[in-house]
Amino acid sequence: MTTSGSRSILICSGKGGVGKTTLTANLGIALARQGMRTAVLDADFGLRNLDLLLGLENRIVYTAQEVLAESCRLDQALVKHKQEPNLALLPAGNPRMLEWLKPEDMERIVALLRESFDIVLIDCPAGIEDGFKNAAAAAEEAIVITTPEVSAVRDADRVIGLLNTRGIKPIQLVLNRVRPKMMANQEMLAVDDVTDILALPLLGLVLEDEQVIVSTNRGEPLTLNGSQSPAAQAYSNIARRICGEEVPLIDPAKVRRGLRAKLGQLMQTKIF
Amino acid sequence: MTLRDFVNKLLGRQPASATTARERLQLVLAHDRSDLNPELLEQMRREILEVVSRYVEIDLEEGDVSLETEDRVTALVANLPIKRARPVVKPDAAAAAEVAADEADEPVWTASQA
Numbered sequence: 001m002t003t004s005g006s007r008s009i010l011i012c013s014g015k016g017g018v019g020k021t022t023l024t025a026n027l028g029i030a031l032a033r034q035g036m037r038t039a040v041l042d043a044d045f046g047l048r049n050l051d052l053l054l055g056l057e058n059r060i061v062y063t064a065q066e067v068l069a070e071s072c073r074l075d076q077a078l079v080k081h082k083q084e085p086n087l088a089l090l091p092a093g094n095p096r097m098l099e100w101l102k103p104e105d106m107e108r109i110v111a112l113l114r115e116s117f118d119i120v121l122i123d124c125p126a127g128i129e130d131g132f133k134n135a136a137a138a139a140e141e142a143i144v145i146t147t148p149e150v151s152a153v154r155d156a157d158r159v160i161g162l163l164n165t166r167g168i169k170p171i172q173l174v175l176n177r178v179r180p181k182m183m184a185n186q187e188m189l190a191v192d193d194v195t196d197i198l199a200l201p202l203l204g205l206v207l208e209d210e211q212v213i214v215s216t217n218r219g220e221p222l223t224l225n226g227s228q229s230p231a232a233q234a235y236s237n238i239a240r241r242i243c244g245e246e247v248p249l250i251d252p253a254k255v256r257r258g259l260r261a262k263l264g265q266l267m268q269t270k271i272f
Numbered sequence: 273m274t275l276r277d278f279v280n281k282l283l284g285r286q287p288a289s290a291t292t293a294r295e296r297l298q299l300v301l302a303h304d305r306s307d308l309n310p311e312l313l314e315q316m317r318r319e320i321l322e323v324v325s326r327y328v329e330i331d332l333e334e335g336d337v338s339l340e341t342e343d344r345v346t347a348l349v350a351n352l353p354i355k356r357a358r359p360v361v362k363p364d365a366a367a368a369a370e371v372a373a374d375e376a377d378e379p380v381w382t383a384s385q386a
Contacts, residue, residue: 150293150300157301160344186276186288193294197301199344267276 006114009121009242010139010168014155016126018147019176022212022221023235024123025053030223030239031119032086039078039117041090043106043135044125048092054081055219056089065093067112068105074112083224088117098130103137110138119242128158136166143203145174148189157198172203174238179208180252184264191252204238205249206231230255302339306346313339320350329355 011024021044028040041064042050051057062077067090078088090113113120122139125131136142142163146156156173163171175194182188195202209231215222222232223239237247253265277287286292303310317337324330331353340349 150297153297154300154304157304161305164344183290186274186290189290189293189297193290197294197297267274267279269275270273271275271278272273 006117007119007141008110008114008139009119010124010136010142010163011121011145012124012132012135012142012159012163013126013145013152014128014157014159015146015152018152019145019174019206020126021049021053021123022216023143023145023174023176023206023238024050024121025221026223026232026235027239027242028054028087028089028121029081029084029221030236031121031242032081032084033223034239034243036086036118036243037116038087038119038121039090039113040087040121040123041110041113042092043122044131045092045097045101046095046125046131050123051079051089051091052219053216053221054087054089056081056091057219060091063091063093064109065097067109068093074116101130101134103134106134106138128162132159132162136163136168139168142168142171143174144171144198144200145176146194146198147177148175148183148191148194150189153189153194153197160198160200171200173198173200174204174206175202176206177208178205178252180255181264183252184256184261184268186268190268202249203241204234205252206234206238207250207252207255298341299339302341302346305341305344306339308339313337316348321352324350324352326358328357331355 011020011027013020024040028038031038040050040054042048044050045064051060056079059079061079062072064077066072067074067077074090078090081087081089090109110120110122122135124135144156144160144163146152160171173195175191178191179188183190191202191205207230209229211222211227211229212231215227221235222229223235226232234250240247253261253268256264274288274291277291280287303313308316320337321330321332321335325332334353335351337348337350337352340347
């Protein structure tokens, strides 16, 4: 079933609200800007939102549902992004699809997408139930996104366990909503804490950034307009790493300057 | 322990919340990953202590059997301070009877292969 050269990557987290859909939208745009023919598949049939974050909600005619029922062709259902023609969205169908959707259906859709795209990003629903299983069935690789909070890390751990048993490889980690100041004061789990606990390679680190909210308000992902905001840079860097480029990770401790930052760093020294 | 933890300790403050978060996570994940519920773990702990105390006298108050996890591998870690070896070791294997049953006050642990 493997379409040579084409990749299918699941974007999942376990816990809801940690930034799966935002990451999918921004990576979709960033990858497309790098010349990759990119498809984003909204696999969250219950609570779809990827269309909204990409600003494509008014242009949906058909969805994955019609494609599966063979009442339309794939290219009729795909919504091409106006400014970024390398990117297309396959919208989630009606929530009632959940009653009959099977892992094989997702495999079929993704196989179809891989025929005409270099990369297929699958936006996974929260949770570890059927929606997750369906979405994971079609993926060869995975990106797990989490925030430095106990509940998000715990849920990510459950998801990683499930991905491991499915033989999905590689699984890489994105740490989202990092607050350098809190980390410096040791009031937030450190980057190393999270990567040690989850034992995954770090694909990217996204700083907490108000611009993310502004961009979702507008339906224009940050990566679309070459924004220089911290989150925009982080998303672009993740996209470059996905394409095999070596881009150094930012160090949250270096983001802050001044005496207080220096003191914070000193206080983090491991003494025994 | 970080320098901040040390200073907090000196001043009698709570440890930084990130330290608490890490420790709580490590504990809860060890349980999640092993799929052992606390009751089962407690039962296993009792049985392990029972078996070990057939051979050596252990400090039941200090004894601790817990799950630890590193690199997604969970290990059962038992820390059982030995008071002294039992004078008589019962197991049927004749070789085991050779085990030195010292009356020494110092904790003695003789490996079973000895």
